[in-house]
Structures are given as C-alpha cells and as structure tokens.
Amino acid sequence: MSQDLLTATTTAVREAGTRMLTRYSPDSRQPGLPAVLDSLHANDSAVAEVLRPALAAIRPQARWLDDEHGSGPLPAGEWWLIDPVGGNVNAVHGTPDWNIGVSLVRDGRPVLAVLYFPVPDEMFTALEGGGAFLNGDRMRVSAKTSLAGALTGTGQAQPGHDAELLERMGTSFTAMSKAALHVRISVPVSQQLAQVAAGRLDLHWQFDNVRSHAAGVLLVREAGGVVTGLGGEPWDPAVESYLAAAPGVHAAALDVLAALTPRVPS
Structure with a gap:
C-alpha cells in the first residue's frame, strides 16, 4: 500500500466527516425508537453518498461493503470495509463519540485503515508495515505491564x-x-x-x-x-x-x- 493511497482515502473520509457534521447537533434529542432508526439510516446514507464514489475512484478494483454489523470471512481480493458512522446511536443523541471508519482488506488481511473523529478532529491512520498515526504523529500502545x-x-x-x-x-x-x-x-x-x-x-x-x-x-x-x-x-x-x-x-x-x-x- 502506498502513502498516496492513504492520503487520498484520508481526504475522502475527512469530506465524509464534514458532511456528517452538518447533520450532527449536540442538542439532538430523539423522541423514540422510530425516530432513532430513521436518523441512523439517514446518517449512514449521507456518509455513504460521499464515500462510495470517492473510494471507487481511488481503488476501482476493490469491492465495497458497508454492512458494519457483518461478520465472517470475506472472499478473496480487495474490499473496502466501511462503517459509515461508528457510534451512530451516540451521534443521533447529541454526544460526540462517533466516527467515520474505512479499511482496505486484501485477502482477509487489513492493509489500510482510516478512522476519523470529526468532533475533536482526530484522524487515526495506518498502513500495514508503516506504523499508526494520530493527526500525523506516530502512536505507540501503552507500556504497562500489569x-x-x-x-x-x-x-x-x-x-x-x-x-x-x-x-x-x-x-x-x-x-x-x-x-x-x-x-x-x-x-x-x-x-x-x-x-x-x-x-x-x-x-x-x-x-x-x-x-x-x-x-x-x-x-x-x-x-x-x-x-x-x-x-x-x-x-x-x-x-x-x-x-x-x-x-x-x-x-x-x-x-x-x-x-x-x-x-x-x-
């Protein structure tokens, strides 16, 4: 995977986050389950409308899957795995802990990852073998031993x-x-x-x-x-x-x- 591919994917995810921010409000309050479900669907659709054409242009040979609750093995080849609004239920209730998530999986192995948290403007990125970064700064896991x-x-x-x-x-x-x-x-x-x-x-x-x-x-x-x-x-x-x-x-x-x-x- 190349840095250019990651940069292009990050740009697309940031644009999707900007789109979602126009829909998000910390004052959002849902009256009941039907309204919650409608809002969840509308948010996912709005983000997918941005990401699907952008990612298809970036990597046309990769297939698309935005079933964020799907499980099990994938067929061989490259797949864009999309979680349009991770924590969507939080977003529709006005809390800030939600994100836009994209990974590229090749033959069952994730090789690229972008997770964007629009409210705090935190962009997490990784390429297989290239390290993981938060807003461009390299990340390391905890050093705890107990x-x-x-x-x-x-x-x-x-x-x-x-x-x-x-x-x-x-x-x-x-x-x-x-x-x-x-x-x-x-x-x-x-x-x-x-x-x-x-x-x-x-x-x-x-x-x-x-x-x-x-x-x-x-x-x-x-x-x-x-x-x-x-x-x-x-x-x-x-x-x-x-x-x-x-x-x-x-x-x-x-x-x-x-x-x-x-x-x-x-």
Whole structure:
C-alpha cells in the first residue's frame, strides 16, 4: 500500500466527516425508537453518498461493503470495509463519540485503515508495515505491564444479542473488574480500539467480532499492540472473539478472559 493511497482515502473520509457534521447537533434529542432508526439510516446514507464514489475512484478494483454489523470471512481480493458512522446511536443523541471508519482488506488481511473523529478532529491512520498515526504523529500502545493499573474496555458491536452472549459480557465485566483498575463498556468499538493504539486505553476485548473492526485492529497492530482470538490464535475477520492489548498486559488479560470463551470440541 502506498502513502498516496492513504492520503487520498484520508481526504475522502475527512469530506465524509464534514458532511456528517452538518447533520450532527449536540442538542439532538430523539423522541423514540422510530425516530432513532430513521436518523441512523439517514446518517449512514449521507456518509455513504460521499464515500462510495470517492473510494471507487481511488481503488476501482476493490469491492465495497458497508454492512458494519457483518461478520465472517470475506472472499478473496480487495474490499473496502466501511462503517459509515461508528457510534451512530451516540451521534443521533447529541454526544460526540462517533466516527467515520474505512479499511482496505486484501485477502482477509487489513492493509489500510482510516478512522476519523470529526468532533475533536482526530484522524487515526495506518498502513500495514508503516506504523499508526494520530493527526500525523506516530502512536505507540501503552507500556504497562500489569493489569492492576490498566484501563480496559469492551462494547456492544451490534444490537440484538442473544441472552447467552449478554451473560458472557456481564461475566467478563465482573472478572476484568477484579483484575484491572477500570473497565469501560461503550460504543463504538472502533473508538476503543483507536484509544488502545494511542496508549490511552490498555486493552479491549470483544465477544462479537464484526468485519468493520478491521480498521481498529490494524491501528492497534501498527502501534505495537497484540491482537489475537481469545484462545490465543491469530486474529482474522472470521474469529468470533478477540483481545487487542498492549504487549505487557495481553497475556494476563487473556488468562482472565479465556475461561469465559466456549471451547470448541476437538
């Protein structure tokens, strides 16, 4: 991947963020679920209208996928994976923690990532093998070596979880709260992954991996972090659960979470 490709993608994502800022208001208050759903759809559509033609022009051979809740493996080749408004539910309720997310995945491997947080004007970028950056400054994950002082997090990647997964999430919160300094449960997941890459958060775990997390995963990796499945296996878009962490706390966090991961019969 070239720097020119990243620069062009970053420009497109910034334009999409500018478009979304015209729709966003900190005074937004939703009267109920129908209005929330309408606003979510309208925001996603507005951002996709900017990104789809721009990214098609930048990399016409790459296919497009903006199902931010999609999961499982991708067919071979290059794919633009788009999360039009990560944390959209926050945006429609007037809070600032939302972003525009784009990754380019080649044969199941993220090779480019751009996450833009328009309200604080923070642009997170990464190229495979080229490091991770925040507004042009190189990022490094946390240097912590103990969970005792760690800021940790998890979140809800998609609505409609079954009762078993919700129970696991609750149990994991209790287990990690006993081991770490603090546990944050919030959306968007991509925001937590970006904060791990920046060293502001020490680790993030997820029981429901979706493809649109690829941008955040690449940011963490390129900032020196470790991303694996909860069984310790290498991360890929098809793993069901994962842990993204600073190297000094990854093993200890994996020990806390491994007991909560269902074992696949051999």
